[in-house]
Amino acid sequence: xxxxxxxxxxxxxxxxxxxxxxxxxxxxxxxxxxxxxxxxxxxxxxxxxxxxxxxxxxxxxxxxxxxxxxxxxxxxxxxxxxxxxxxxxxxxxxxxxxxxxxxxxxxxxxxxx
Numbered sequence: 001x002x003x004x005x006x007x008x009x010x011x012x013x014x015x016x017x018x019x020x021x022x023x024x025x026x027x028x029x030x031x032x033x034x035x036x037x038x039x040x041x042x043x044x045x046x047x048x049x050x051x052x053x054x055x056x057x058x059x060x061x062x063x064x065x066x067x068x069x070x071x072x073x074x075x076x077x078x079x080x081x082x083x084x085x086x087x088x089x090x091x092x093x094x095x096x097x098x099x100x101x102x103x104x105x106x107x108x109x110x111x112x113x
Contacts, residue, residue, distance in 0.1 A: 003081070053083050060087060068092075072102065079111045 001011055004022045012021035049056045057071060068091045076082045086105065088098055 053085065057085065057087075064089075074102075074105055076108060077110055077112050082112075 001020050001022070005011060010023040010025040012023060014021075047059060049059065060069065060071075066089070068089045070086075070088050070090045070093075072086045074084050074086070076084060084105070086098070086101060
């Protein structure tokens with residue numbers, strides 16, 4: 001419940017009930033996924049990543065609709081709980097390399113990321 005509140009969600013508590021209801025009531029103003037100004041392309045996507053991780057993962061999932069696309073989330077920063085993720089194609093990536101990258105990322109200890 002505390003983590004949900006810190007992420008900006010609302011909590012609904014009803015007298016006499018043991019259940020806690022988490023509600024996504026907030027709205028976040030985000031930058032549009034427009035074409036990057038310094039990376040113009042003639043062919044291919046005209047969308048670029050933005051600061052919001054969820055939007056970026058959605059862009060990847062929309063372009064790569066494969067069960068082989070793996071996304072592993074990690075949280076960093078004891079004060080910020082910043083989310084990052086490792087994204088790779090299971091049928092292409094070297095499993096030992098993915099494991100090594102995961103190990104290195106999980107070993108990072110920072111207050112703020």
